[in-house]
Every structure is written in structure tokens, then in C-alpha cells.
Amino acid sequence: MTETSPQREFGQLIRSQRIAAIGTLRDGSPLVSMVPIVANEDLSSYLIHISRLAQHTQDILQNPSVGLMIAEPDTGSKNPQSLARASIQGKAVIVPKDSEDYDAQAELYLRKFPDSAMTFSLGDFELYRIDAKSARFVAGFGKIYNFGPADFHAAASLFDK
Amino acid sequence: MTETSPQREFGQLIRSQRIAAIGTLRDGSPLVSMVPIVANEDLSSYLIHISRLAQHTQDILQNPSVGLMIAEPDTGSKNPQSLARASIQGKAVIVPKDSEDYDAQAELYLRKFPDSAMTFSLGDFELYRIDAKSARFVAGFGKIYNFGPADFHAAASLFDK
Numbered sequence: 527m528t529e530t531s532p533q534r535e536f537g538q539l540i541r542s543q544r545i546a547a548i549g550t551l552r553d554g555s556p557l558v559s560m561v562p563i564v565a566n567e568d569l570s571s572y573l574i575h576i577s578r579l580a581q582h583t584q585d586i587l588q589n590p591s592v593g594l595m596i597a598e599p600d601t602g603s604k605n606p607q608s609l610a611r612a613s614i615q616g617k618a619v620i621v622p623k624d625s626e627d628y629d630a631q632a633e634l635y636l637r638k639f640p641d642s643a644m645t646f647s648l649g650d651f652e653l654y655r656i657d658a659k660s661a662r663f664v665a666g667f668g669k670i671y672n673f674g675p676a677d678f679h680a681a682a683s684l685f686d687k
Numbered sequence: 688m689t690e691t692s693p694q695r696e697f698g699q700l701i702r703s704q705r706i707a708a709i710g711t712l713r714d715g716s717p718l719v720s721m722v723p724i725v726a727n728e729d730l731s732s733y734l735i736h737i738s739r740l741a742q743h744t745q746d747i748l749q750n751p752s753v754g755l756m757i758a759e760p761d762t763g764s765k766n767p768q769s770l771a772r773a774s775i776q777g778k779a780v781i782v783p784k785d786s787e788d789y790d791a792q793a794e795l796y797l798r799k800f801p802d803s804a805m806t807f808s809l810g811d812f813e814l815y816r817i818d819a820k821s822a823r824f825v826a827g828f829g830k831i832y833n834f835g836p837a838d839f840h841a842a843a844s845l846f847d848k
Contacts (some may be wrong), residue, residue, distance in 0.1 A: 545767045547708030547756050549717030554774070556710030556717045558756035558824075559774050562767045580775075581823065593717035595698035595708050605802055606706050606723045613720050613742075615713070641766055662720075662742065 532671045535682035536663045539610050540565050540596055546640070548574070549593035550585030556593075557581060563596065564638045566631075569685075570678035572614070572656040573621075573635050575642060579650055590618045592656055608667040616658040623653075631655065693832045697824045698842035700771050701726050701757055705799070707809075709735070710754035711746030717754075718742060724757065725799045727792075731839035733775070733817040734782075734796050736803060740811055751779045753817055769828040777819040784814075792816065 543620065546563040549556050559582045564573040565627055576583045586592065595609035621631050631653060645651045661673040671677075707724040710717050720743045725734040733755065737744045746755065758772035782792050792814060797804055806812045822834040832838075 543761070544763065545708075545770070547719050547758070549708075549710035549719040549754060551712075551717055552754075555752035555776055556712055556719075556754040556782040557774060557776060558708050558717075558719055558754040558765070560756065560758055560825075586753050591716035592719040593710060593713075593719040595721065597706075597708070597721055599762065600704070601708050601760065602705065606721070606800075609706070609721065611721045613718060614783065615716055615718060664721075671751075676848045 531684065532663060532665055532669070533673075533677050533681040534684045535610065535665050536612055536673065536677070537569055537685040539598065539612060540569060540681075543596050543598075546572070546594040547597070548582055549595075550582045551591065552581065552585050553591045557585060558647050561595070562639055562642070564635050566634070566655075567682060568678065569682040570658050570675060572619075572658065573631055574654050574656065575635055575645060575651055576654060577645075577648070577650045578652065583652070585656065586618045587626070592616060594606065594656060605667065610665055612661050612663045614656075614658045614661040616656045618654045618656050621653040621655050628653065692845065693824060693826055693830070694834070694838050694842040695845045696771065696826050697773055697822070697834065697838070698730055698846040700729060700759065700773060701842075702846065704757050704759075707733070708756040708758070709743055710756075711743045712750045712752065713742065713746050718746060723803070724755070725796050725801055727795070727816070728843060729839065730843040731819050731836060733819065735779075735793055735815050735817065736796055736806060736812055737815060738801075738806075738809070738811045739813065744813070747779045747815065753777060753779050755817060757798065766828065771826055773822050773824045775817075775819045775822040777817045779815045779817050782814040782816050
């Protein structure tokens, strides 16, 4: 499969980036901060490893609804409106240290961010999985797509491993 | 003044970037999207020019509380945790086309984004000013500052024009 499709472009964007802007609710108002991020292979869930001392973590403990934006970095070379970006909405769920999934999810995270190994031994850090329910993908100027679970699945299966 | 200070670094970051991640409230959940952004000279308010057809605009019309994040782009060259970023919280206020401020604010916006001139003639676009009430500035790993109006003022006055 060499043809391009919005789902394929979505997968390429998501997998090429290391960080996301995360939106949480702080006293009823949106707070946007930065998190390193790792997509699970199915592209419908995303791992973050965050400290209980951070504002976004405190917000998530109050309300697990989050927004994520994963975007092409702005290098100043083109009209900013044409930058590719995906706005994902979903819920953050803790991956408990004693759960079945923990080791595999931690390993996946550390494969992308080996420098974070140290934080996995700190008591205040927890691994969260963000389960996406929908995404709005802007592939470029005027190329806007609304994605649901079937699109995440298509994006994951289209991606060359 | 050549000394560095968090306020100065904040001003440098804000003025060097063209885009922000904007967090709005969509059916009670955070949505994060992208907007081109222009800081006013006092660094306590920020201009965005947005279409009523866009989700973030519809959200703002329901609830003007917004979060902004302006961040150093990730080029992959350093630990993502050390990227500078500012999380700003405030309220979006429309700048009506017949208001006293409109021409000067539109001109300031267009000085940074001349390619947007065309959108200023479209009926569905409006200019909004985001009035910041606070910011959390992460200047690098572990360098975290909480800013209020006095810090915005200091940042603006420290900046070499």
C-alpha cells in the first residue's frame, strides 16, 4: 500500500512526534501543558508518564477527560494554517503498577524515551493510558477529517511497520 | 539589561513563536487545537483571528475561558522535558469590527501574518483578544515559575525592542 489517505497521514503524524499538548480541566477552565507521548500500536490509546506533583496530573485525578493535540512542529517555513495536527479527545486511565499490562506498557514507553528510566523508580510518577474516543485531523489547509474508532484502526493497519 | 531572568526568557519564547495550542471547553471536556497567535506588546494579551465555523470558536462562544500553550518546537535534539513552554490561562474577548481598538489590533496581527489579509475580508472571521490572568512558565527541566500580571509587565519591559 503506497497510496496516501487521511488515515495514513494521521498515523504518520502521530508516530513521528514525541510530544503532545494536553488539555485538562483546572477549576472548570482549560489548562494546556506539554507531555511526552507514546502511541499504542492500535493508535487509539496513548501513554503518558506523569508526576502527581504536576498540575495536569492533579487535574486528571479530579476529571479524567482530556484533549491532546499532536502537531507538526512549526519551523517557520510555511503558512502555519497548513501545519498538520490532530486534536484527540478521550479519557485518561491509570495503568496500575501491579496490573497485567504494566510491564508491556512501561517497556513500550521506555523504548521511545530511554532517558525516562529514572522516573520509573520515583514514587510520584504514574503511567496513564489515554483512550481516544474521537479525533479531528487537519492534514493541511482545508483538509479536515473527523475520525472515530474505525479510522484509528485503519490508520494503524495502514502503517508500514 | 543583558542579564537573563525567567521573565525575560518568557518574553523571548512568546515573541519567537507563531502558534499556540489553544484549549477550549467542548461539551464539558477539553479540546486542544492550533491557532496562529500574536502577543500584544504588554505580553498580557494575545490576538487570534478565527472563523465562526471552527470548533474552538464555537466553544469560546459558549464559554470564553481558554488555555494557551506556547512552546519551543521539538526538533528531536534534546530531552522533551527540557523544552521551554508557557501555559497561559485567560479569557477570550471579541474585538468588534466597529470598536476603537480594531484597526490597531488588526494591523498588529497582519504585521506578523500578512498572508491572512484575505481572511479579514471574510464574514465568518473575528478577531479575539485573550486576556491572560496567569501563566506557568517552564523554562527548562525543573525550572518552573508561576507568573501573574506583574511578571507579564516585567517581561514586556525587559524585552529589547
